[in-house]
Amino acid sequence: MHILIPVYFNAPLGGLHENVISSSRFMVSKKHRVTVVCKSGPFGDRLLAEGIGVIEADFSLPSFSSVFFAIKALHAEHPIDLVHAHPFASRQLGMMAAQVLGLPCVVTMHGKYVDALPDTIGQLDGVFTVSEGIRQYLIQEGGVAAPEKLHVIPNTPDVQLFKPARRSAKAGRKVTISLVTRLDHDKAFMLEIFYKAVAHAAERYSGRIHWQVVGQGTLQEELTQCVEQLRGDNSVSFTGWLEGEALRDAYQQSDAVIVPGRCALEAMSCGVPAIALGSKGYSGLVAPDTWQQAVYTNFGGVGDKADGYSAGAVERDLDTLMTSARNRRRLGLFGRRITQQLFNPNKAHLHLLGFYRLVVEAHKADPRAPVPRSEFLELRLRGLDVARQRPDLLVLGHRCERPETLSFAWYLFRDGEVVEKFMYRPEPQREISLPGPGRYEVRCFVQDEHKRRVSFIGAEVVLP
Template sequence: MRKHILITAFARASWGGLHENVLDEVRALVRFGFNVSLACAESRLAMRARLAGAHVITVDWADLDDAVVKVLGNGRYDLVHAHPFMSRELALIVSKAQDVPLVVTIHGNYLDYANSWVTEASHVVCVAEALRDNFLLKVDKADSSKVSVIPNGVADQFFERDFLSLDQKAKDGVIGIAVASRLDKDKSPLVKAVIDGIAAIKKFDADAEIVVKILGDGTDSKAVTSLIGDAGATTDFVGWRMSERVADVLEQAVLAICPGRAASQSMAIGTPVIAAGSQGLAGLQVGSRISSGWWSNFGGFPVNQDPGLDHLKVLLEDGKVYSQVQRDGRNFLHSRARQSVVDQNMASLFVSLI
């Protein structure tokens, strides 16, 4: 009989890195032969998960008691995997009720009251080294042997495309900047990086035509558009896109400014990135900066990093330097972030716990 995995996923945004992470997990577990159930709100994620082969248990996160009844009524599970906050609350109740292993994933710079539940979890997964280090430092009851890093993955196809050269990307004289992120109040470090990046380009090329393509949306979209216009660039809102469609936009851009998964995607496909997220600025990812950016999940954990914008001039004017940065980024991520590697590591963890 196939092993039955329950995934619980609560998210406030309509789409973003968490949703991508969950959907990739669903696809991988189904491919590996698991029976997968996903508890989440009726949403774009729910629809995509059904298409990927999961059974979706639609829950109202405002009514946890009803969610528990629905999830327990779905049958017996062999393992429960919780994403954060209300997802973890539901998963903890279900894993206790059925006496099955519980895995909790930490996606960002939060602890989610971990000292109250960590001893009841079979394993804690963090998506970045900084998050693991922080978790072990601040959660007194955590057992380091039960906390590991499994990063956000990047589709293998991103690594397989031929690089577009700097000349190919800027053949019409336009410097395209891709920004892949929510645009809400907590993303102010990213917005500042966008404005500073435009200013740095204008400093050495005052007449540069810069178009900022935004893959995302949020409550601050209008304000960000205004700021970009004031900085001397134009904005093109592309909206939320699935990973497979994000690739084309990132690939065509001369430069990307984004956090976490999107930063990894940019580097894998050959677009240099200024990494910035809700927690701070990891800066232009070149040379030794890449390893520190990776440690912080490219701005997903507070870092005090010089933005490195002085490197932009030579990067955007010297095709050989640009090509070297492309190779360095892809080579660093190849053994760490390919989706096939991430999927295998997660599945192996689950099998070891069941």
């Protein structure tokens, strides 16, 4: 079997990447071929090192056509059996490729978002969610009218890497608590709760805690300043982004962690107690009376952020952790049993492979007719050329198929406000003057003869 996996992401590495690498590695070990469509960078390098094929793509809409032709050429040489897409731009590209090539397509939903699923579920052969809570969200709030197509296949930790290490307790040693996450704006809720924990510890456990921050991102400087102001006599260290053995070592050296999603599973697999805190909600300390809720929400991936947070929750959970080293060991062992019972990677990957086989067999028995490529306006666009003939003059031009049947519009934004509009005309080129200093963005709109429309950011420039 040959599986094509388009995956779009912003951060260079993270839980999404580990999910794709883990399942792809398993498929390759079972003698299947896997090709991943992704941005160039460390993720693609890791895939190649694992024997996994890579097609590089930046997932900008004008690039869809060239990436599609690369997929089509691959399909001609090594026929693709199934497309397994991930959300947003990768889902768009994956579904187009599947429909034009006449292939079955499945999608994984990793969090609390809909991503056009109510409108596209009829064109998909299955949808995977990483927790039951996300599945229920899609049905009850997301408006997905085909719940029978939604299946739970959880993220799983690499149990060969993430496992307990012997660690002797030393009298007087500080308790190390690690925050492990990207430090970006989508994690803002997590950081707000983390600050509450740091402030509480400064008042109640002065000099007894060492905070370890594992991660990096656009909010790194802000987090550093806030923690320095709030930590009191407790110490703090910043490791930056870690992966592989270095990340495992960080877990193993921790007495407890504050973590989202997959990171919670990795830490628990190491026998480290976890406070589950995700970008969408606070599940709290994973313990005998809370673990089912944590599993249901994918360890904070489902929730209402601050609206669903119970005041004082993180402080109470921190107090529980600080009760004794014995209590922390007990919680760590309990968390490890959860991962062993519910998040066994071999079982999850076998489930996924079995589903692939069913979908491919069903599609062969009742194939859908391929959709002509011309039905997708995105695949008629071949690129946008942008030239800056002088500092205040942009020249933009579309390269596209049958431009005479298309109309083009342009919006010019300065510092987020629309300052000029060029409405639909059959002109694929446009000169745009920049009226004074500012940060500019040009959004392009394209409409075909059937009134189908697409839009995308065509240029971003700063005029001093």
